[in-house]
Amino acid sequence: MNFSLEPLSDKLFKKFSSLVFAQSGIYLNSEKKELLNARLGKRLRKIGFDSFEAYYNYVVNDKSGEEIVQLLDCVSTNFTSFFREKAHFDYLTATVLPEFLKKSAAKRRLSFWSAACSSGEEPYTLAIVINDFFINNPGWNCSVLATDLSTRVLNTARNGIYDMNRVASLPPEVLKQNFKKGKGKGEGYVKVKVHIRNMITFQRFNLMHRFAWPEPFQVIFCRNVMIYFNKQTQEELVDKFYSCLEPGGYLFIGHSESLSGIKHSFVRAAPAVYRK
Ligand SMILES: C[S@@+](CC[C@H](N)C(=O)[O-])C[C@H]1O[C@@H](n2cnc3c(N)ncnc32)[C@H](O)[C@@H]1O
Known part of the structure:
Protein backbone atom coordinates (compact mmCIF):
# COMPACT_ATOMS: atom_id res chain seq x y z
CA MET A 1 0.00 0.00 0.00
CA ASN A 2 1.24 3.53 -0.78
CA PHE A 3 0.62 6.36 1.65
CA SER A 4 1.20 10.00 0.86
CA LEU A 5 3.03 11.47 3.81
CA GLU A 6 2.99 15.14 4.80
CA PRO A 7 6.62 16.29 5.39
CA LEU A 8 7.80 16.46 8.99
CA SER A 9 6.78 19.84 10.48
CA ASP A 10 9.18 21.98 12.58
CA LYS A 11 7.02 21.37 15.62
CA LEU A 12 7.11 17.59 15.26
CA PHE A 13 10.82 17.65 14.41
CA LYS A 14 11.39 19.33 17.81
CA LYS A 15 9.28 16.71 19.57
CA PHE A 16 11.14 13.84 17.90
CA SER A 17 14.55 15.42 18.53
CA SER A 18 13.72 15.93 22.25
CA LEU A 19 12.64 12.30 22.47
CA VAL A 20 15.81 11.09 20.73
CA PHE A 21 17.96 13.27 22.99
CA ALA A 22 16.26 12.05 26.16
CA GLN A 23 16.61 8.41 25.11
CA SER A 24 20.09 8.33 23.58
CA GLY A 25 21.95 11.59 24.18
CA ILE A 26 22.04 12.10 20.39
CA TYR A 27 21.52 15.78 19.69
CA LEU A 28 19.72 16.49 16.39
CA ASN A 29 20.03 20.15 15.41
CA SER A 30 17.66 21.73 12.89
CA GLU A 31 20.00 20.82 10.01
CA LYS A 32 19.07 17.18 10.64
CA LYS A 33 15.39 17.76 9.87
CA GLU A 34 15.55 16.50 6.28
CA LEU A 35 17.54 13.45 7.35
CA LEU A 36 14.97 12.61 10.01
CA ASN A 37 12.14 13.23 7.54
CA ALA A 38 13.67 10.76 5.07
CA ARG A 39 14.71 8.07 7.55
CA LEU A 40 11.55 8.15 9.65
CA GLY A 41 9.45 8.39 6.50
CA LYS A 42 10.78 4.98 5.45
CA ARG A 43 9.91 3.48 8.83
CA LEU A 44 6.38 4.94 8.75
CA ARG A 45 5.73 3.54 5.28
CA LYS A 46 7.05 0.15 6.34
CA ILE A 47 4.72 -0.18 9.32
CA GLY A 48 1.75 1.58 7.72
CA PHE A 49 1.51 4.98 9.47
CA ASP A 50 0.25 7.88 7.36
CA SER A 51 1.33 10.78 9.61
CA PHE A 52 4.38 11.67 11.71
CA GLU A 53 2.08 12.82 14.51
CA ALA A 54 0.28 9.47 14.73
CA TYR A 55 3.67 7.72 14.74
CA TYR A 56 5.03 10.01 17.47
CA ASN A 57 2.01 9.25 19.67
CA TYR A 58 2.45 5.57 19.00
CA VAL A 59 6.13 5.61 20.00
CA VAL A 60 5.63 7.51 23.25
CA ASN A 61 2.70 5.30 24.28
CA ASP A 62 4.29 2.00 23.26
CA LYS A 63 4.60 0.18 26.56
CA SER A 64 6.65 -2.66 25.02
CA GLY A 65 9.46 -0.15 24.32
CA GLU A 66 10.09 -1.85 20.98
CA GLU A 67 9.26 1.04 18.69
CA ILE A 68 11.65 3.46 20.42
CA VAL A 69 14.41 0.94 19.62
CA GLN A 70 13.35 1.07 15.95
CA LEU A 71 13.21 4.87 16.02
CA LEU A 72 16.73 5.09 17.47
CA ASP A 73 17.90 2.60 14.83
CA CYS A 74 16.64 5.07 12.21
CA VAL A 75 18.54 8.05 13.60
CA SER A 76 21.88 6.51 14.49
CA THR A 77 24.82 6.96 12.13
CA ASN A 78 26.70 3.68 11.91
CA PHE A 79 29.64 4.31 9.59
CA THR A 80 32.64 2.18 10.59
CA SER A 81 35.35 -0.02 9.03
CA PHE A 82 37.99 -2.61 9.87
CA PHE A 83 41.20 -0.99 11.19
CA ARG A 84 39.53 2.44 11.13
CA GLU A 85 42.02 5.04 12.44
C1 LIG B 1 29.67 6.23 13.76
S1 LIG B 1 29.41 4.76 14.69
C2 LIG B 1 31.03 4.49 15.35
C3 LIG B 1 31.45 3.04 15.27
C4 LIG B 1 32.89 2.75 15.73
N1 LIG B 1 33.09 3.10 17.10
C5 LIG B 1 33.90 3.45 14.85
O1 LIG B 1 34.51 4.42 15.30
O2 LIG B 1 34.08 3.05 13.70
C6 LIG B 1 28.51 5.42 16.10
C7 LIG B 1 27.73 4.34 16.85
O3 LIG B 1 27.30 4.88 18.10
C8 LIG B 1 26.07 4.28 18.43
N2 LIG B 1 25.39 5.09 19.47
C9 LIG B 1 24.85 6.33 19.35
N3 LIG B 1 24.31 6.71 20.51
C10 LIG B 1 24.52 5.71 21.39
C11 LIG B 1 24.18 5.51 22.76
N4 LIG B 1 23.52 6.42 23.48
N5 LIG B 1 24.56 4.35 23.34
C12 LIG B 1 25.24 3.40 22.64
N6 LIG B 1 25.58 3.54 21.35
C13 LIG B 1 25.22 4.67 20.73
C14 LIG B 1 25.33 4.24 17.10
O4 LIG B 1 24.29 3.30 17.10
C15 LIG B 1 26.46 3.90 16.12
O5 LIG B 1 26.52 2.52 15.85
Missing part, protein backbone atom coordinates in the same frame (compact mmCIF):
# COMPACT_ATOMS: atom_id res chain seq x y z
CA LYS A 86 44.80 2.48 12.23
CA ALA A 87 47.18 4.55 14.41
CA HIS A 88 45.11 3.45 17.42
CA PHE A 89 45.72 -0.23 16.74
CA ASP A 90 49.43 0.42 16.18
CA TYR A 91 49.56 2.24 19.53
CA LEU A 92 47.78 -0.65 21.18
CA THR A 93 50.37 -3.13 19.86
CA ALA A 94 53.43 -0.94 20.45
CA THR A 95 52.57 0.58 23.84
CA VAL A 96 49.40 -0.56 25.58
CA LEU A 97 49.61 -4.34 25.23
CA PRO A 98 53.34 -4.61 26.16
CA GLU A 99 52.57 -2.53 29.24
CA PHE A 100 49.71 -4.81 30.36
CA LEU A 101 51.77 -7.89 29.53
CA LYS A 102 54.02 -6.89 32.43
CA LYS A 103 51.47 -5.22 34.68
CA SER A 104 48.82 -7.97 34.54
CA ALA A 105 51.25 -10.91 34.41
CA ALA A 106 49.89 -12.32 37.67
CA LYS A 107 46.25 -12.60 36.66
CA ARG A 108 46.78 -12.92 32.88
CA ARG A 109 43.34 -11.48 32.19
CA LEU A 110 42.45 -8.35 30.21
CA SER A 111 39.06 -6.79 29.46
CA PHE A 112 38.45 -4.47 26.54
CA TRP A 113 35.24 -2.57 25.72
CA SER A 114 34.18 -1.34 22.32
CA ALA A 115 31.51 1.01 23.64
CA ALA A 116 29.76 1.96 20.38
CA CYS A 117 30.68 -1.02 18.22
CA SER A 118 28.27 -0.45 15.32
CA SER A 119 28.29 -3.41 12.90
CA GLY A 120 31.29 -5.07 14.60
CA GLU A 121 34.31 -3.98 12.57
CA GLU A 122 35.89 -2.20 15.58
CA PRO A 123 35.61 -5.07 18.14
CA TYR A 124 36.67 -7.63 15.53
CA THR A 125 39.73 -5.48 14.70
CA LEU A 126 40.50 -5.26 18.43
CA ALA A 127 40.22 -9.03 18.82
CA ILE A 128 42.44 -9.61 15.76
CA VAL A 129 45.13 -7.26 17.09
CA ILE A 130 44.98 -8.68 20.63
CA ASN A 131 45.04 -12.26 19.38
CA ASP A 132 48.01 -11.50 17.16
CA PHE A 133 49.89 -9.92 20.06
CA PHE A 134 49.26 -12.78 22.50
CA ILE A 135 49.91 -15.58 20.02
CA ASN A 136 53.42 -15.90 21.46
CA ASN A 137 52.22 -15.49 25.05
CA PRO A 138 49.77 -18.33 25.62
CA GLY A 139 47.65 -18.65 28.73
CA TRP A 140 46.13 -15.17 28.61
CA ASN A 141 42.39 -14.65 28.77
CA CYS A 142 41.45 -11.55 26.78
CA SER A 143 37.83 -10.61 26.23
CA VAL A 144 36.13 -7.84 24.31
CA LEU A 145 32.72 -6.50 25.31
CA ALA A 146 31.06 -4.93 22.27
CA THR A 147 27.97 -2.79 22.81
CA ASP A 148 25.78 -0.48 20.79
CA LEU A 149 22.38 1.16 21.02
CA SER A 150 21.22 -0.08 17.63
CA THR A 151 19.81 -3.59 17.39
CA ARG A 152 20.09 -3.47 13.57
CA VAL A 153 23.88 -3.06 13.55
CA LEU A 154 24.31 -5.47 16.45
CA ASN A 155 22.66 -8.21 14.38
CA THR A 156 25.24 -7.68 11.63
CA ALA A 157 28.00 -7.64 14.25
CA ARG A 158 26.83 -10.90 15.82
CA ASN A 159 26.68 -12.64 12.44
CA GLY A 160 30.23 -11.59 11.63
CA ILE A 161 29.59 -11.91 7.88
CA TYR A 162 30.85 -9.10 5.65
CA ASP A 163 30.95 -8.26 1.98
CA MET A 164 34.40 -8.93 0.51
CA ASN A 165 34.70 -5.22 -0.32
CA ARG A 166 34.79 -4.38 3.39
CA VAL A 167 37.95 -6.41 3.93
CA ALA A 168 39.58 -5.76 0.55
CA SER A 169 42.22 -3.42 1.98
CA LEU A 170 43.39 -5.80 4.75
CA PRO A 171 46.80 -7.44 4.32
CA PRO A 172 46.37 -10.96 2.81
CA GLU A 173 47.84 -12.66 5.91
CA VAL A 174 45.37 -10.85 8.23
CA LEU A 175 42.54 -11.90 5.95
CA LYS A 176 43.70 -15.51 5.80
CA GLN A 177 44.25 -15.87 9.55
CA ASN A 178 40.99 -14.30 10.68
CA PHE A 179 38.32 -14.71 7.99
CA LYS A 180 36.79 -17.64 6.09
CA LYS A 181 35.85 -17.02 2.47
CA GLY A 182 32.27 -17.93 1.58
CA LYS A 183 31.49 -20.51 -1.07
CA GLY A 184 28.34 -21.17 -3.09
CA LYS A 185 25.60 -18.90 -1.71
CA GLY A 186 28.25 -17.20 0.43
CA GLU A 187 30.40 -16.26 -2.57
CA GLY A 188 31.56 -12.66 -2.26
CA TYR A 189 31.37 -12.70 1.55
CA VAL A 190 33.74 -13.50 4.38
CA LYS A 191 32.98 -14.78 7.88
CA VAL A 192 35.04 -13.96 10.96
CA LYS A 193 36.77 -17.13 12.21
CA VAL A 194 35.54 -18.72 15.42
CA HIS A 195 38.70 -18.07 17.49
CA ILE A 196 38.17 -14.30 16.96
CA ARG A 197 34.37 -14.42 17.30
CA ASN A 198 34.67 -16.28 20.62
CA MET A 199 36.70 -13.47 22.19
CA ILE A 200 33.75 -11.08 21.87
CA THR A 201 30.46 -10.68 23.73
CA PHE A 202 27.90 -8.52 21.92
CA GLN A 203 25.26 -6.77 23.98
CA ARG A 204 22.79 -3.92 23.46
CA PHE A 205 23.70 -1.10 25.82
CA ASN A 206 22.75 2.57 25.94
CA LEU A 207 25.69 4.74 27.01
CA MET A 208 23.24 7.07 28.74
CA HIS A 209 22.45 4.35 31.27
CA ARG A 210 24.22 3.68 34.54
CA PHE A 211 27.37 1.57 34.23
CA ALA A 212 27.40 -1.46 36.48
CA TRP A 213 30.13 -3.65 34.96
CA PRO A 214 31.34 -6.44 37.26
CA GLU A 215 35.04 -5.62 36.81
CA PRO A 216 37.09 -2.64 35.62
CA PHE A 217 38.30 -2.55 32.00
CA GLN A 218 41.92 -2.08 30.96
CA VAL A 219 41.00 -0.44 27.64
CA ILE A 220 37.86 1.31 26.37
CA PHE A 221 37.27 2.33 22.76
CA CYS A 222 34.50 4.92 22.42
CA ARG A 223 35.19 6.35 19.00
CA ASN A 224 33.08 8.52 16.74
CA VAL A 225 30.00 8.62 18.91
CA MET A 226 30.60 11.50 21.31
CA ILE A 227 30.42 13.91 18.34
CA TYR A 228 26.67 13.29 18.40
CA PHE A 229 26.41 14.32 22.07
CA ASN A 230 26.42 17.79 23.63
CA LYS A 231 29.19 18.91 26.01
CA GLN A 232 27.32 18.06 29.19
CA THR A 233 26.49 14.55 27.95
CA GLN A 234 30.11 14.06 26.86
CA GLU A 235 31.39 15.19 30.25
CA GLU A 236 29.09 12.81 32.13
CA LEU A 237 30.01 9.93 29.82
CA VAL A 238 33.77 10.51 30.07
CA ASP A 239 33.39 10.57 33.85
CA LYS A 240 31.62 7.20 33.76
CA PHE A 241 34.40 5.77 31.55
CA TYR A 242 36.96 7.02 34.06
CA SER A 243 35.17 5.21 36.89
CA CYS A 244 35.05 1.86 35.12
CA LEU A 245 38.71 1.79 33.99
CA GLU A 246 41.46 0.34 36.14
CA PRO A 247 44.13 2.86 37.18
CA GLY A 248 46.56 3.12 34.23
CA GLY A 249 43.78 2.04 31.84
CA TYR A 250 43.21 3.71 28.46
CA LEU A 251 40.33 5.49 26.76
CA PHE A 252 40.46 5.77 22.96
CA ILE A 253 38.19 8.34 21.30
CA GLY A 254 37.80 9.24 17.62
CA HIS A 255 40.56 11.33 16.01
CA SER A 256 38.01 14.00 15.12
CA GLU A 257 36.90 14.17 18.77
CA SER A 258 38.63 15.80 21.70
CA LEU A 259 38.35 16.00 25.47
CA SER A 260 39.63 19.56 25.49
CA GLY A 261 36.78 21.86 26.43
CA ILE A 262 35.24 19.41 28.87
CA LYS A 263 36.17 18.73 32.49
CA HIS A 264 37.82 15.33 32.97
CA SER A 265 40.50 13.56 35.01
CA PHE A 266 42.36 11.75 32.21
CA VAL A 267 45.94 12.41 31.10
CA ARG A 268 46.51 12.64 27.34
CA ALA A 269 48.77 9.78 26.20
CA ALA A 270 48.71 10.08 22.37
CA PRO A 271 46.43 11.63 19.75
CA ALA A 272 42.87 10.68 20.76
CA VAL A 273 44.20 8.38 23.52
CA TYR A 274 43.74 9.17 27.23
CA ARG A 275 44.98 7.43 30.32
CA LYS A 276 43.56 7.10 33.83
Whole structure:
Protein backbone atom coordinates (compact mmCIF):
# COMPACT_ATOMS: atom_id res chain seq x y z
CA MET A 1 0.00 0.00 0.00
CA ASN A 2 1.24 3.53 -0.78
CA PHE A 3 0.62 6.36 1.65
CA SER A 4 1.20 10.00 0.86
CA LEU A 5 3.03 11.47 3.81
CA GLU A 6 2.99 15.14 4.80
CA PRO A 7 6.62 16.29 5.39
CA LEU A 8 7.80 16.46 8.99
CA SER A 9 6.78 19.84 10.48
CA ASP A 10 9.18 21.98 12.58
CA LYS A 11 7.02 21.37 15.62
CA LEU A 12 7.11 17.59 15.26
CA PHE A 13 10.82 17.65 14.41
CA LYS A 14 11.39 19.33 17.81
CA LYS A 15 9.28 16.71 19.57
CA PHE A 16 11.14 13.84 17.90
CA SER A 17 14.55 15.42 18.53
CA SER A 18 13.72 15.93 22.25
CA LEU A 19 12.64 12.30 22.47
CA VAL A 20 15.81 11.09 20.73
CA PHE A 21 17.96 13.27 22.99
CA ALA A 22 16.26 12.05 26.16
CA GLN A 23 16.61 8.41 25.11
CA SER A 24 20.09 8.33 23.58
CA GLY A 25 21.95 11.59 24.18
CA ILE A 26 22.04 12.10 20.39
CA TYR A 27 21.52 15.78 19.69
CA LEU A 28 19.72 16.49 16.39
CA ASN A 29 20.03 20.15 15.41
CA SER A 30 17.66 21.73 12.89
CA GLU A 31 20.00 20.82 10.01
CA LYS A 32 19.07 17.18 10.64
CA LYS A 33 15.39 17.76 9.87
CA GLU A 34 15.55 16.50 6.28
CA LEU A 35 17.54 13.45 7.35
CA LEU A 36 14.97 12.61 10.01
CA ASN A 37 12.14 13.23 7.54
CA ALA A 38 13.67 10.76 5.07
CA ARG A 39 14.71 8.07 7.55
CA LEU A 40 11.55 8.15 9.65
CA GLY A 41 9.45 8.39 6.50
CA LYS A 42 10.78 4.98 5.45
CA ARG A 43 9.91 3.48 8.83
CA LEU A 44 6.38 4.94 8.75
CA ARG A 45 5.73 3.54 5.28
CA LYS A 46 7.05 0.15 6.34
CA ILE A 47 4.72 -0.18 9.32
CA GLY A 48 1.75 1.58 7.72
CA PHE A 49 1.51 4.98 9.47
CA ASP A 50 0.25 7.88 7.36
CA SER A 51 1.33 10.78 9.61
CA PHE A 52 4.38 11.67 11.71
CA GLU A 53 2.08 12.82 14.51
CA ALA A 54 0.28 9.47 14.73
CA TYR A 55 3.67 7.72 14.74
CA TYR A 56 5.03 10.01 17.47
CA ASN A 57 2.01 9.25 19.67
CA TYR A 58 2.45 5.57 19.00
CA VAL A 59 6.13 5.61 20.00
CA VAL A 60 5.63 7.51 23.25
CA ASN A 61 2.70 5.30 24.28
CA ASP A 62 4.29 2.00 23.26
CA LYS A 63 4.60 0.18 26.56
CA SER A 64 6.65 -2.66 25.02
CA GLY A 65 9.46 -0.15 24.32
CA GLU A 66 10.09 -1.85 20.98
CA GLU A 67 9.26 1.04 18.69
CA ILE A 68 11.65 3.46 20.42
CA VAL A 69 14.41 0.94 19.62
CA GLN A 70 13.35 1.07 15.95
CA LEU A 71 13.21 4.87 16.02
CA LEU A 72 16.73 5.09 17.47
CA ASP A 73 17.90 2.60 14.83
CA CYS A 74 16.64 5.07 12.21
CA VAL A 75 18.54 8.05 13.60
CA SER A 76 21.88 6.51 14.49
CA THR A 77 24.82 6.96 12.13
CA ASN A 78 26.70 3.68 11.91
CA PHE A 79 29.64 4.31 9.59
CA THR A 80 32.64 2.18 10.59
CA SER A 81 35.35 -0.02 9.03
CA PHE A 82 37.99 -2.61 9.87
CA PHE A 83 41.20 -0.99 11.19
CA ARG A 84 39.53 2.44 11.13
CA GLU A 85 42.02 5.04 12.44
CA LYS A 86 44.80 2.48 12.23
CA ALA A 87 47.18 4.55 14.41
CA HIS A 88 45.11 3.45 17.42
CA PHE A 89 45.72 -0.23 16.74
CA ASP A 90 49.43 0.42 16.18
CA TYR A 91 49.56 2.24 19.53
CA LEU A 92 47.78 -0.65 21.18
CA THR A 93 50.37 -3.13 19.86
CA ALA A 94 53.43 -0.94 20.45
CA THR A 95 52.57 0.58 23.84
CA VAL A 96 49.40 -0.56 25.58
CA LEU A 97 49.61 -4.34 25.23
CA PRO A 98 53.34 -4.61 26.16
CA GLU A 99 52.57 -2.53 29.24
CA PHE A 100 49.71 -4.81 30.36
CA LEU A 101 51.77 -7.89 29.53
CA LYS A 102 54.02 -6.89 32.43
CA LYS A 103 51.47 -5.22 34.68
CA SER A 104 48.82 -7.97 34.54
CA ALA A 105 51.25 -10.91 34.41
CA ALA A 106 49.89 -12.32 37.67
CA LYS A 107 46.25 -12.60 36.66
CA ARG A 108 46.78 -12.92 32.88
CA ARG A 109 43.34 -11.48 32.19
CA LEU A 110 42.45 -8.35 30.21
CA SER A 111 39.06 -6.79 29.46
CA PHE A 112 38.45 -4.47 26.54
CA TRP A 113 35.24 -2.57 25.72
CA SER A 114 34.18 -1.34 22.32
CA ALA A 115 31.51 1.01 23.64
CA ALA A 116 29.76 1.96 20.38
CA CYS A 117 30.68 -1.02 18.22
CA SER A 118 28.27 -0.45 15.32
CA SER A 119 28.29 -3.41 12.90
CA GLY A 120 31.29 -5.07 14.60
CA GLU A 121 34.31 -3.98 12.57
CA GLU A 122 35.89 -2.20 15.58
CA PRO A 123 35.61 -5.07 18.14
CA TYR A 124 36.67 -7.63 15.53
CA THR A 125 39.73 -5.48 14.70
CA LEU A 126 40.50 -5.26 18.43
CA ALA A 127 40.22 -9.03 18.82
CA ILE A 128 42.44 -9.61 15.76
CA VAL A 129 45.13 -7.26 17.09
CA ILE A 130 44.98 -8.68 20.63
CA ASN A 131 45.04 -12.26 19.38
CA ASP A 132 48.01 -11.50 17.16
CA PHE A 133 49.89 -9.92 20.06
CA PHE A 134 49.26 -12.78 22.50
CA ILE A 135 49.91 -15.58 20.02
CA ASN A 136 53.42 -15.90 21.46
CA ASN A 137 52.22 -15.49 25.05
CA PRO A 138 49.77 -18.33 25.62
CA GLY A 139 47.65 -18.65 28.73
CA TRP A 140 46.13 -15.17 28.61
CA ASN A 141 42.39 -14.65 28.77
CA CYS A 142 41.45 -11.55 26.78
CA SER A 143 37.83 -10.61 26.23
CA VAL A 144 36.13 -7.84 24.31
CA LEU A 145 32.72 -6.50 25.31
CA ALA A 146 31.06 -4.93 22.27
CA THR A 147 27.97 -2.79 22.81
CA ASP A 148 25.78 -0.48 20.79
CA LEU A 149 22.38 1.16 21.02
CA SER A 150 21.22 -0.08 17.63
CA THR A 151 19.81 -3.59 17.39
CA ARG A 152 20.09 -3.47 13.57
CA VAL A 153 23.88 -3.06 13.55
CA LEU A 154 24.31 -5.47 16.45
CA ASN A 155 22.66 -8.21 14.38
CA THR A 156 25.24 -7.68 11.63
CA ALA A 157 28.00 -7.64 14.25
CA ARG A 158 26.83 -10.90 15.82
CA ASN A 159 26.68 -12.64 12.44
CA GLY A 160 30.23 -11.59 11.63
CA ILE A 161 29.59 -11.91 7.88
CA TYR A 162 30.85 -9.10 5.65
CA ASP A 163 30.95 -8.26 1.98
CA MET A 164 34.40 -8.93 0.51
CA ASN A 165 34.70 -5.22 -0.32
CA ARG A 166 34.79 -4.38 3.39
CA VAL A 167 37.95 -6.41 3.93
CA ALA A 168 39.58 -5.76 0.55
CA SER A 169 42.22 -3.42 1.98
CA LEU A 170 43.39 -5.80 4.75
CA PRO A 171 46.80 -7.44 4.32
CA PRO A 172 46.37 -10.96 2.81
CA GLU A 173 47.84 -12.66 5.91
CA VAL A 174 45.37 -10.85 8.23
CA LEU A 175 42.54 -11.90 5.95
CA LYS A 176 43.70 -15.51 5.80
CA GLN A 177 44.25 -15.87 9.55
CA ASN A 178 40.99 -14.30 10.68
CA PHE A 179 38.32 -14.71 7.99
CA LYS A 180 36.79 -17.64 6.09
CA LYS A 181 35.85 -17.02 2.47
CA GLY A 182 32.27 -17.93 1.58
CA LYS A 183 31.49 -20.51 -1.07
CA GLY A 184 28.34 -21.17 -3.09
CA LYS A 185 25.60 -18.90 -1.71
CA GLY A 186 28.25 -17.20 0.43
CA GLU A 187 30.40 -16.26 -2.57
CA GLY A 188 31.56 -12.66 -2.26
CA TYR A 189 31.37 -12.70 1.55
CA VAL A 190 33.74 -13.50 4.38
CA LYS A 191 32.98 -14.78 7.88
CA VAL A 192 35.04 -13.96 10.96
CA LYS A 193 36.77 -17.13 12.21
CA VAL A 194 35.54 -18.72 15.42
CA HIS A 195 38.70 -18.07 17.49
CA ILE A 196 38.17 -14.30 16.96
CA ARG A 197 34.37 -14.42 17.30
CA ASN A 198 34.67 -16.28 20.62
CA MET A 199 36.70 -13.47 22.19
CA ILE A 200 33.75 -11.08 21.87
CA THR A 201 30.46 -10.68 23.73
CA PHE A 202 27.90 -8.52 21.92
CA GLN A 203 25.26 -6.77 23.98
CA ARG A 204 22.79 -3.92 23.46
CA PHE A 205 23.70 -1.10 25.82
CA ASN A 206 22.75 2.57 25.94
CA LEU A 207 25.69 4.74 27.01
CA MET A 208 23.24 7.07 28.74
CA HIS A 209 22.45 4.35 31.27
CA ARG A 210 24.22 3.68 34.54
CA PHE A 211 27.37 1.57 34.23
CA ALA A 212 27.40 -1.46 36.48
CA TRP A 213 30.13 -3.65 34.96
CA PRO A 214 31.34 -6.44 37.26
CA GLU A 215 35.04 -5.62 36.81
CA PRO A 216 37.09 -2.64 35.62
CA PHE A 217 38.30 -2.55 32.00
CA GLN A 218 41.92 -2.08 30.96
CA VAL A 219 41.00 -0.44 27.64
CA ILE A 220 37.86 1.31 26.37
CA PHE A 221 37.27 2.33 22.76
CA CYS A 222 34.50 4.92 22.42
CA ARG A 223 35.19 6.35 19.00
CA ASN A 224 33.08 8.52 16.74
CA VAL A 225 30.00 8.62 18.91
CA MET A 226 30.60 11.50 21.31
CA ILE A 227 30.42 13.91 18.34
CA TYR A 228 26.67 13.29 18.40
CA PHE A 229 26.41 14.32 22.07
CA ASN A 230 26.42 17.79 23.63
CA LYS A 231 29.19 18.91 26.01
CA GLN A 232 27.32 18.06 29.19
CA THR A 233 26.49 14.55 27.95
CA GLN A 234 30.11 14.06 26.86
CA GLU A 235 31.39 15.19 30.25
CA GLU A 236 29.09 12.81 32.13
CA LEU A 237 30.01 9.93 29.82
CA VAL A 238 33.77 10.51 30.07
CA ASP A 239 33.39 10.57 33.85
CA LYS A 240 31.62 7.20 33.76
CA PHE A 241 34.40 5.77 31.55
CA TYR A 242 36.96 7.02 34.06
CA SER A 243 35.17 5.21 36.89
CA CYS A 244 35.05 1.86 35.12
CA LEU A 245 38.71 1.79 33.99
CA GLU A 246 41.46 0.34 36.14
CA PRO A 247 44.13 2.86 37.18
CA GLY A 248 46.56 3.12 34.23
CA GLY A 249 43.78 2.04 31.84
CA TYR A 250 43.21 3.71 28.46
CA LEU A 251 40.33 5.49 26.76
CA PHE A 252 40.46 5.77 22.96
CA ILE A 253 38.19 8.34 21.30
CA GLY A 254 37.80 9.24 17.62
CA HIS A 255 40.56 11.33 16.01
CA SER A 256 38.01 14.00 15.12
CA GLU A 257 36.90 14.17 18.77
CA SER A 258 38.63 15.80 21.70
CA LEU A 259 38.35 16.00 25.47
CA SER A 260 39.63 19.56 25.49
CA GLY A 261 36.78 21.86 26.43
CA ILE A 262 35.24 19.41 28.87
CA LYS A 263 36.17 18.73 32.49
CA HIS A 264 37.82 15.33 32.97
CA SER A 265 40.50 13.56 35.01
CA PHE A 266 42.36 11.75 32.21
CA VAL A 267 45.94 12.41 31.10
CA ARG A 268 46.51 12.64 27.34
CA ALA A 269 48.77 9.78 26.20
CA ALA A 270 48.71 10.08 22.37
CA PRO A 271 46.43 11.63 19.75
CA ALA A 272 42.87 10.68 20.76
CA VAL A 273 44.20 8.38 23.52
CA TYR A 274 43.74 9.17 27.23
CA ARG A 275 44.98 7.43 30.32
CA LYS A 276 43.56 7.10 33.83
C1 LIG B 1 29.67 6.23 13.76
S1 LIG B 1 29.41 4.76 14.69
C2 LIG B 1 31.03 4.49 15.35
C3 LIG B 1 31.45 3.04 15.27
C4 LIG B 1 32.89 2.75 15.73
N1 LIG B 1 33.09 3.10 17.10
C5 LIG B 1 33.90 3.45 14.85
O1 LIG B 1 34.51 4.42 15.30
O2 LIG B 1 34.08 3.05 13.70
C6 LIG B 1 28.51 5.42 16.10
C7 LIG B 1 27.73 4.34 16.85
O3 LIG B 1 27.30 4.88 18.10
C8 LIG B 1 26.07 4.28 18.43
N2 LIG B 1 25.39 5.09 19.47
C9 LIG B 1 24.85 6.33 19.35
N3 LIG B 1 24.31 6.71 20.51
C10 LIG B 1 24.52 5.71 21.39
C11 LIG B 1 24.18 5.51 22.76
N4 LIG B 1 23.52 6.42 23.48
N5 LIG B 1 24.56 4.35 23.34
C12 LIG B 1 25.24 3.40 22.64
N6 LIG B 1 25.58 3.54 21.35
C13 LIG B 1 25.22 4.67 20.73
C14 LIG B 1 25.33 4.24 17.10
O4 LIG B 1 24.29 3.30 17.10
C15 LIG B 1 26.46 3.90 16.12
O5 LIG B 1 26.52 2.52 15.85
